[in-house]
Amino acid sequence: MxxxxxxxxxxxxxxxxxxxxxxxxxxxxxxxxxxxxIMLEYDSSNRPPPVIDELIQLVHYRDLIFLMVENIIKNRYKRSVLGIFWMLLNPLLQTIVLTIAFGAMFKSSLPNYAIYLLCGLLAWNFITQTTQYAMSTMAYGGGLLKRVYIPRATYIVAAVGNGLINFLVSIASLIIIAIFLAHPITLTWLFLPVSILILAIFALGFALLLSTSSVFFTDTVDIYQVLIQAFFFLTPIMYPSSILPIELSRLLAFNPFLILIDIFRIPIYVNQLPSVDLIISSILLALMTLAAGWIMFTKKADQIAYRL
Amino acid sequence: MNDIAIKLENITVRFRIPHEKIPTFQEYAIRWLKRHSVNYSDFNALNNISFSIKKGQTFGIIGSNGAGKSTLLKVISRVIRPTQGRVFLRGRIAPLLELGAGFDYEMTGRENIFLNGAVLGFSRKHIASRIEKIVEFSGIEEFIDAPVRTYSSGMVARLGFAVATDVQPEVLVIDEILSVGDIDFQKKSAERILEYYNNGSTILVVSHNPASIRQLCTHVIWLEHGCIKTMGPVDDIINDYSSPLS
Structure with missing residues (x-):
């Protein structure tokens, strides 16, 4: 035969x-x-719980994540002459314009307004741009998930990796402004890796939550855009929290974005280590968001190929 | 059990078709206000499918459009997880249905070999050690450092084929008869598939063409409306399939 x-x-x-x-x-x-x-076996009824399985697969496919991040960055800067300068130019220009507009208003309460503003903007942009990018790659680039097997979280982790690199590069613009304004760069800056890690953990968790939602409800992206706009003005990024009425600022203590921005801004702007309370609450916030996002995403991951 | 390559037990794949618009929060809110429950109907793309394929067998999957052939392959290549039932697969599967999945057309051919290799689950190190062979097999050495957007569709498929079949897979899935690239490359790719076949790879062929199924396969699964209509040695089935009166 x-x-x-x-x-x-x-x-x-x-x-x-x-x-x-x-x-x-x-x-x-x-x-x-x-x-x-090197025999591999796949048994759909005999596998670790999704929460663990997805993690194992991500580790196995780690090179794919690195390559994706590398390619996003290469693609973005390959064809432009200014290349990496765009990454610096954007926050610099934003800072200059806003400083001209509002700098005089907060002259007494916020000396070196440009530094205060840029710290807030960088942290804010990292969180919002990363989550938006993750959502759109899941929605528009997720076609690959329907065609071949790759871990479902690949795109989201790659989006956070990409955002993280942009964030690190844009910190260079902060250094430029600090030098220009003779703002002291002290040892408290050494706390920044911890701050950035906390922000990244939060961003990953938040991106997982939002991406899961956007696969099931396509208008998540639109709703998110409106909410994020509102939160930008409700969070003391462009203004000091001292200008808010007392009742409102008490409410703002629960604004998760303020906690995250403060953990990054205080070591730079105030040149002090953040308070223990702030450190603990921001770590808890980040870890809880990641846990919630990871559990929800992995629970729904099997349905994603059906829904995309 | 040891000579089983693929085993499916009572596989059901159920898609949910919402009767009205795309799901949005807005829709939900409107529905909730109107006190309507959301209207769904279920559609079984695959219905209680069970079979097992031994190592080294060549199976043909036939059936009309919408019979569930693609869904079956997606379940086997674990793109979708079945709603019910169990899939068991031993070894690596190379689906030649999606050649060049994940190609980034802005990147060069060389960069895409790494990317596509990673999509297929190979490490960067592994690809780096094989890249010369892959490039050589694809036969596009000249253009390997040019962006893939400048390639012809044949060249893209050749590159995809070269990456996907670089390492012998335990299971090979072929859509129709491979017609990748020009005559020379078709010969080369057929040679490689035959080599893997002789070395014991299990092969699944999806086709509408009874003649090619008859020539390539020992067994056939005939799907109709998500169910197995018949299954067995090729000679018993293919005549019924090709005769228009069946």
Whole structure:
């Protein structure tokens, strides 16, 4: 049976009488042994819980995530002459314009207004741009998830990685302004890696929550855009929290964005370490968001290929 | 059990078709206000499918459009997880249905080999050690550092084929008869598939063409409306399939 079939195979595939070199038995044996060694098994009814399984798969596909981040960045800057300067130019210009507009207003309460503003803007932009990017790559680039198997969270983790690199580069613009305004750069800046890590953990969790929602409700993106606009003005980014009425500022203590922005802004602007309370609450906020996002995403991940 | 390559037990895949618009919060809110429940109907793309394929067998999957062939392949290649039932697969599967999945047309051919390789689950290190062979097989050495958007569709498919089949997979899924690239490349790719077949790869072929199924496969699964209509050795089935009176 097998023999006949092989002949048919040959006839069908080799109309022009190409002679096939049969592999020697030795090579076949070696190959079989190698393939037994790296034998993978997939059993849909016998796998770890999704929360763990997705993590294992992500680790296995880690090179894909690195390549995706690399490619996003290469693509973005390959064709523009100014290249990386765009990344610096954007926050710099934003800061200059807003400083001209509002700087005089907060002259007494916020000396070096440009520094205060830029710290807030960078942290804010990191969170919002990363989450928006993650949502749109899931919605528009997610076609790949329907065609081949890759871990469902790949796109989201890559979006956060990409946002993180933009964030790190744009900190250079902060240094430029600090030097220009003779704002002291002190040892408290060494706390920044911790702040950035907290922000990144939060952004990943938030992006997972939003992306899951956007797969099931396509208007999540629109609703998010409106809410984020409102929160931008409700969060003391462009203004000091001291100008708010007392009742409102008490409410603002619950604004998660303020906690996240403060953990990044205080070491730079005030040149002090954040208070222990602030550190603990921001870490808790970040970890709880990540846990919620991860659990919800992995629980729904199987349905994503159906829904996209 | 040890010689089983693919095993499906009572596989059901159920899609939910909402009868009205795309799901949005807005729709939900309106519905909720109107006290209407959201209207869904279920559609079974696959219905209680069970079969097992031994190592080294060649199976053809036939059936009309919408019979569930693609869904079946997606379940096997774990793109979608079945609503019910169990899929068991031993070894690596190389679906030649999606050649060049994940290609980024702005990047060069070389960069895309890494990207596509990563999509297929290979590490960067592994691809780096194989890249010469992959480029050589694809036969586009000259253009390998040019962006893929400048490639012809044949060249893209050749590159995709070269990456997907670089390492022998335990299971190979082929859509129709491979017609990748020009005559020379078709010969080369057929040679490679035959080599893997002789080395014990299990092969699944999806086709509408009874003649090619008859020549390539030992067994056939005939799907109709998400169910297995018949299944068995190729000679018993293919005549019914091709005869218009069946």
């Amino acid at each position: 097998r023999r006949r079939c092989t002949d048919a195979f040959k006839r069908r595939l080799f109309k022009n009488n190409v002679i096939v070199n049969a592999n020697s038995a030795f090579i076949v044996t070696v190959r079989r042994q190698v393939s037994t060694l």
